[in-house]
Amino acid sequence: MKLTFLGAAREVAGSRFLLEACGKNIMVDYGMEQGVDLFANTPLPIMESQIDCVLVTHAHIDHTGYLPLLYKNGFRGPVYATETTSDLCKIMLQDSAHIQESDAEWKTRKNQRKGLPPVEPLYTQADALATHALFRSLAYKESREIFPGVTIRMVDVGHLMGSASIEVTANEDGQETVIVFSGDIGNLRQPLLRDPQYMQRADYVVMESTYGDRSHGAEQPDYVGSLTKTLQETFDRGGNVVIPSFAVGRTQEMLYFIREIKQKGLVKGHDGFPVYVDSPMGIEATNVLNENTLECADEETMALIKAGVNPIQFDGLRIARTADESKLINDDPTPKVIISASGMCDAGRIRHHLKHNLWRPESTVLFVGYQSVGTLGRSLVDGAKKVKLFGETIQVAAHIE
Numbered sequence: 001m002k003l004t005f006l007g008a009a010r011e012v013a014g015s016r017f018l019l020e021a022c023g024k025n026i027m028v029d030y031g032m033e034q035g036v037d038l039f040a041n042t043p044l045p046i047m048e049s050q051i052d053c054v055l056v057t058h059a060h061i062d063h064t065g066y067l068p069l070l071y072k073n074g075f076r077g078p079v080y081a082t083e084t085t086s087d088l089c090k091i092m093l094q095d096s097a098h099i100q101e102s103d104a105e106w107k108t109r110k111n112q113r114k115g116l117p118p119v120e121p122l123y124t125q126a127d128a129l130a131t132h133a134l135f136r137s138l139a140y141k142e143s144r145e146i147f148p149g150v151t152i153r154m155v156d157v158g159h160l161m162g163s164a165s166i167e168v169t170a171n172e173d174g175q176e177t178v179i180v181f182s183g184d185i186g187n188l189r190q191p192l193l194r195d196p197q198y199m200q201r202a203d204y205v206v207m208e209s210t211y212g213d214r215s216h217g218a219e220q221p222d223y224v225g226s227l228t229k230t231l232q233e234t235f236d237r238g239g240n241v242v243i244p245s246f247a248v249g250r251t252q253e254m255l256y257f258i259r260e261i262k263q264k265g266l267v268k269g270h271d272g273f274p275v276y277v278d279s280p281m282g283i284e285a286t287n288v289l290n291e292n293t294l295e296c297a298d299e300e301t302m303a304l305i306k307a308g309v310n311p312i313q314f315d316g317l318r319i320a321r322t323a324d325e326s327k328l329i330n331d332d333p334t335p336k337v338i339i340s341a342s343g344m345c346d347a348g349r350i351r352h353h354l355k356h357n358l359w360r361p362e363s364t365v366l367f368v369g370y371q372s373v374g375t376l377g378r379s380l381v382d383g384a385k386k387v388k389l390f391g392e393t394i395q396v397a398a399h400i401e
Contacts (some may be wrong), residue, residue, distance in 0.1 A: 032065025084162025158186030224320025239362030
C-alpha cells in the first residue's frame with residue numbers, strides 16, 4: 001500500500017489523495033483550490049486514465065471540484081459516494097462548470113481586444129454531466145468490495161448532508177490493512193444532521209484539521225439566541241441582514257434557525273419579516289435535503305417531520321430564481337434577511353447584495369462560515385474599511401458579524 005498526498009496538505013482547500021493498493025490506483029476526493037494557493041499541489045503522478053476509481057467523502061467543491069477535469073483528461077472509472085452526495089454533486093459540479101465557462105468567455109473577450117487567442121474553460125457543463133454519470137451510490141455502513149482485495153465502507157460524519165468518512169480495507173500479500181479518510185468532520189449537536197458516527201478501527205487515519213488548533217468549547221453555542229439578537233437590532237435600525245452562505249449546508253441550517261425564530265415569535269415588532277434565498281444552487285440543494293431526509297436527518301428533525309412540520313419552510317420565505325428577481329430584492333425598503341452565495345463572497349449574487357448594503361450603517365453582514373485568506377469575505381471579517389465591487393470602491397459602514 002502506498003499513499004500520496006496531492007493537495008490540502010499545509011492548507012485548507014483542494015483535498016486529494018492517491019492510494020495504491022492491490023494493484024489499483026484509488027483516488028480519494030479530487031478538490032479545487034479556494035482562496036489563496038499557499039502551497040503548490042503535487043502533480044498527479046500517473047495519467048488520469050490510469051485511475052481505477054474515485055472515492056468521494058462529500059460534495060463540497062474543495063473536495064470534488066476537479067472531478068470533471070479528471071474526466072476531461074481521460075478518467076472513466078466509477079466514482080463511489082453516498083446517494084445524497086451524488087445528488088448534490090450533480091448540481092454543484094454543473095454550477096462549477098458554468099462558472100468555468102463564464103470566466104473563460106469573459107477572458108476571451110478581453111483577449112480578443114488585445115489580439116490574443118481565446119481561453120478554454122477548465123471544463124464544461126458537458127464534462128460535469130458525463131462525470132456525474134460515473135457515480136455509484138453506497139448506503140451508510142454498507143461494505144462493498146470494489147476490487148478483489150479492496151473493500152470500502154462509509155460512515156456518516158455529520159459535516160454536510162451525505163458526508164462520510166471512508167474506511168478502506170486492503171488485503172494484499174496475506175496482510176490486511178485498514179486506512180480511514182475522515183473527510184470533513186461535523187461538530188456535535190448541529191441542526192438537521194446527525195452527530196458524527198465514528199470508525200472503530202484503523203491502522204492509519206488521514207484526518208482533516210482545519211480547526212485542529214482550537215477548541216469549540218464544552219457548551220453548545222446559542223445559535224438561535226445570537227441570530228435573534230442580530231435580526232432584532234438590525235431590523236430596529238431599518239436595515240437588512242445579509243448572510244453570505246454556502247449554498248449547500250449553511251443555507252439549510254440558517255433556514256432551520258429562522259423557522260424556529262419565527263415559530264416562537266422571538267423577533268418583536270417585525271412580524272412576517274421576509275427571508276430571501278437568492279441562490280439557485282441553494283434552492284436545489286434544499287430540495288435535495290427534502291428528498292433525502294431519511295438518510296441524513298437527526299432525531300429532532302425527524303420528530304418535526306413526523307409532526308407535519310417542514311424544518312426549513314416558513315411563512316415569509318421567498319425564492320429568487322432569476323437574475324431579475326434577485327435585482328428586485330434591494331428595491332424593497334422593508335427590513336429583510338438575504339441569504340445568498342457564495343459563502344466567501346468571491347463570486348455569485350452575494351456581491352450585488354454587498355454592493356447595496358455594505359455602505360449602509362443600518363445593515364448587517366453576518367458571516368456563518370469559514371473565510372479563506374485572500375477572499376473578500378476574509379477581508380471584511382478582518383476589518384476592511386473599503387472594498388472593491390464591480391470596479392467600484394465601496395465604503396464599509398455596515399455591521400460585520
